[in-house]
C-alpha cells in the first residue's frame with residue numbers, strides 16, 4: 001500500500017548529480033527527505049537521466065516491486081523511521097518473491113544493519129511475513145566460532161533470527177570448523193548446490209547467483225562485506241565466495257561474497273547512518289570519482305536490479321543540494 005505524497009515532500013526531492021558522463025546505475029539517486037509519515041513509497045530514477053520528480057510523478061512512481069537498473073536515496077529523520085521503512089520494504093519483497101519463486105533469498109551483513117531490522121521482528125510483520133519462504137545467507141562472516149562475540153551469525157541470531165520463525169535448515173551459516181580457505185570453498189559449494197536445487201536464482205546477465213535481496217551495511221572507510229579499500233579482493237572476478245586473512249578491521253580472517261555476486265543481486269538495501277560515514281557516502285554519490293581510487297561502496301553497481309540507500313541526515317550531511 002502506498003502513501004499519498006504532499007507538495008512539501010515533492011519540493012524536498014532534489015537531483016544531486018550533474019556530471020558530464022553517465023554514471024553507473026547505483027549512482028543516480030534522487031534525495032527523498034522522509035517527512036510524510038512512516039511508510040513512504042520508494043522513488044526511483046532511471047540510469048540515464050536525472051529527473052526532478054514532481055508531485056504527479058511521485059504519485060505514479062513505481063513501487064519497490066518494479067525491478068530494473070535503478071537507484072534511490074532515502075533520507076530519514078531518525079533510525080526509528082528508517083527501521084519502519086526498511087521493514088515494509090523487506091516485507092513487500094518477501095511477498096513478491098515468495099509468490100513468484102516460492103522462496104525468498106536474503107543476504108545479511110554484520111554490523112549496524114542488524115539493529116535496523118528490528119521492526120521486522122514485531123507486529124504486523126512477525127505474523128504477516130511468510131517466514132517459511134526465507135533462505136538466509138551472509139555477505140561476509142568472520143572466521144570465528146558461531147558463539148564468538150565477533151561472529152556475524154551470532155549478531156544476526158541474537159538480534160533478528162532468534163525472533164522470527166525461519167526454518168533453521170534455511171539459515172546458511174558458514175562452517176566454523178574450517179580454515180578461512182576451507183570455509184570459503186564450503187560456502188561457495190553450498191551456494192552452487194542451492195542454485196542446482198532452484199532455491200537461489202542465477203543471473204542470466206552475469207552467470208553469477210542472483211539473490212533476491214541483499215541487506216548490507218557500509219563501514220566508515222567505505223568497505224562493504226569484507227571487501228576493503230585498496231585490497232586486491234575487490235578485483236576478484238571468478239569466485240563467488242573468497243577469503244581474507246589480513247582484514248584491516250579485526251578480526252583479520254573472514255570470508256566474503258565477491259563483487260560479481262553482490263552486483264548480480266535483484267535488490268540491494270544499503271543501510272548507512274551516522275556522520276562517521278558521510279565521507280564515503282559523499283564520494284559514492286558524487287560524480288567526481290576516478291576509476292583508479294574507487295571505494296568498495298562505489299564498486300557496488302547492480303547489473304540489473306534496484307539499489308536503495310537507507311540513510312539518515314548525518315550520513316548525507318556532505319552531499320550538496322540535500
Ligand SMILES: O=C1O[C@H](COP(=O)(O)O)[C@@H](O)[C@H](O)[C@H]1O
Nearest residue numbers: 109110111112113217218219225
Ligand atoms: O566488519 C564489518 O563491517 C561492515 C560495516 O559495519 P557497520 O557496523 O559499520 O555497519 C559490515 O557491513 C560487515 O558485514 C562487517 O563484517
